[in-house]
Amino acid sequence: MEVKTKQQGIKVVADVLDIIGGKWRGPILSYICDKPRRFNELKSILGRITSATLSKELRYLEELRMIDRVEIRTETSSACEYRMSQHGKSIKTLIQHVVEWGLQHRKVVLGEGV
Amino acid sequence: MEVKTKQQGIKVVADVLDIIGGKWRGPILSYICDKPRRFNELKSILGRITSATLSKELRYLEELRMIDRVEIRTETSSACEYRMSQHGKSIKTLIQHVVEWGLQHRKVVLGEGV
C-alpha cells in the first residue's frame, strides 16, 4: 500500500490525527507508552480528566487496537493495566518525531521573543 | 532546549497537535505544503469548509508563523497566496512521518480484515 493521490494522503493524516489528536489521546498514549498504567494512575497523572472521559478514551484506543486492557490477578488482588499493544508500540517513534519538531517549533516561535 | 520531564514532553505534543490537529489544519497545511494556494483554491479543494472557517484557520496558522499570506500584484490583477513560511516548511517531514505510520496502521488495523 502506498500514497497514490494527495487526497489519499490527507485521509491517512486524518486517520492518525484521530488517534493522537483531541485533548487527551496524545497524553494518554504518551503515558502508556512509557510503561503500563492503571486506570486511577492515569487519572491522577492526567490531572483534570474525568472518569467518564478517561474510560471513553481508553475504550476507543482499545478498539483501535492501540492499547490492551490486561487483567492482573494475584492471590490477594485483582486489578487491570493498560498497555501498548504490539502494534501500538510502533507509534512511539512517531511521538518522538512530534516532540522533536515541537521543540524546534518552540525555538522558532517562542524562543526568539521569550 | 531538550525534553526534561515527561510533563514537558506532553505539553510539546499538545503544542504540535494544536497546529496539525482539528478537522482542517492538517489538510490545509498539507495542501499549502504542496504548493502555494489561493483562498478560493483551498476552499474548493477542501470541499465542505466554509469561508468563515477557512479564514479563521488561515489567520491562526499565520499567527503561529506556519504560513505567510503574500499579496501578489501584477498590472492586471491583485490577488493573494498562502505559502509555507520558512519555518513552516520544516513540518513537511513530520507530515511524511505521520503518513508513513498511518499507512502501517491501516495495514494492521484494516488490512487484515479488509
Next chain:
DNA sequence: TTAACAGGTATCTTTTTTCATACCTAAACA
C-alpha cells in the same frame, strides 16, 4: 454602470467534546 469574481466578515444554529456530579459493583480489609 453594472455585473462578476476574489477574498473575505457577521450572526446565529447545530454538533461534538468535555466536565460536574452522583451513583454502581466487586473484591479485600478490619
Next chain:
DNA sequence: TGTTTAGGTATGAAAAAAGATACCTGTTAA
C-alpha cells in the same frame, strides 16, 4: 458487617468547534 479501594457508568450542563446563510469590499471585464 461495614468500610475502603479500584474501576468504572449515567445523566445533564457547559463549552468549543464547525456549519449555514447572508452580506460586504475592492478590483477587473463587458
